[in-house]
Amino acid sequence: MDSFTLNKAAGAVLMVLILTMGVGIVSDIIFHPTIPGKPGYEIVLESSPDATSTVEAEPDVVPISERLIAASATDGANVAKKCTACHTFDDGGANRVGPALWDIVGRKPGGHEGFRYSSAMTAYGDENAEWTYESLDNFLAAPKKYINGTSMGFAGLRKPEDRANMIAYLREQSGAPKPLPAE
Structure with missing residues (x-):
């Protein structure tokens, strides 16, 4: 160059x-840029007891014992289609990404033979003797919130009716279904 x-x-x-x-x-x-005297936005907090919030409280959810009375296992089978990618529901069904869910109601959490559970699920199983209708309802609503650290990647079932139908279906997936909870 x-x-x-x-x-x-x-x-x-x-x-x-x-x-x-x-x-x-x-x-x-x-x-010409205009530089404000006070940068940013001022946030005014109302601490008076008359102050109202625009955030509405979540409506009270009917207990699972009452929802199970009107629940449909047939509708639950349709909801369970979301789960078939990771779970089986057959008696003696194979484990997939998740454990087989045959006879899950009343079973010890994290206790299905032949499946390697996350440490969070194993710890939950050490504290809880069995999956109850209420614990299944809470878990199915938001698995990662209910058992922090679980490896289950499912976001959950938001509608209480869907959870009740799913639990009714899970209840029927057993040789001896557990009795419905008392109201």
């Missing part, structure tokens, strides 16, 4: 820098 080509390249770089600085100076002259 000769010195003339090197000088052209250096001149081009220098010209771009001068042009950029010039555009910045001209834009500062044309556009």
Whole structure:
């Protein structure tokens, strides 16, 4: 490379820098920024007892013992289709990504033979003797919230009716279904 080509390249770089600085100076002259006296937004907290919140409370959910009376195992089978990618429901069914769910109601959490559970589920099983209708309802609502650290990636069933139908279906997936809970 000769010195003339090197000088052209250096001149081009220098010209771009001068042009950029010039555009910045001209834009500062044309556009005058207004700087507020107090930066940011002021957040006013109302601490009076009359202050109302715009956030509405979640409606009370009917207990699972009452929802199971009207629950349909047939509708639960339709809800359970979401689970078949990871679980089987057959007697003697194979474990998949998740354990087989045959006879889950009344079974010890994290205790299905031949499946490697997360440490969170194993710890939950050490504290709880069996899956009750209420614990299944809470778990199916939001698995990761109910058992923090579980490896179950399912987001949960938001509708209480869907959970009740699912639990009714799970109850029927047993050789000797557990009695419904008392109200």
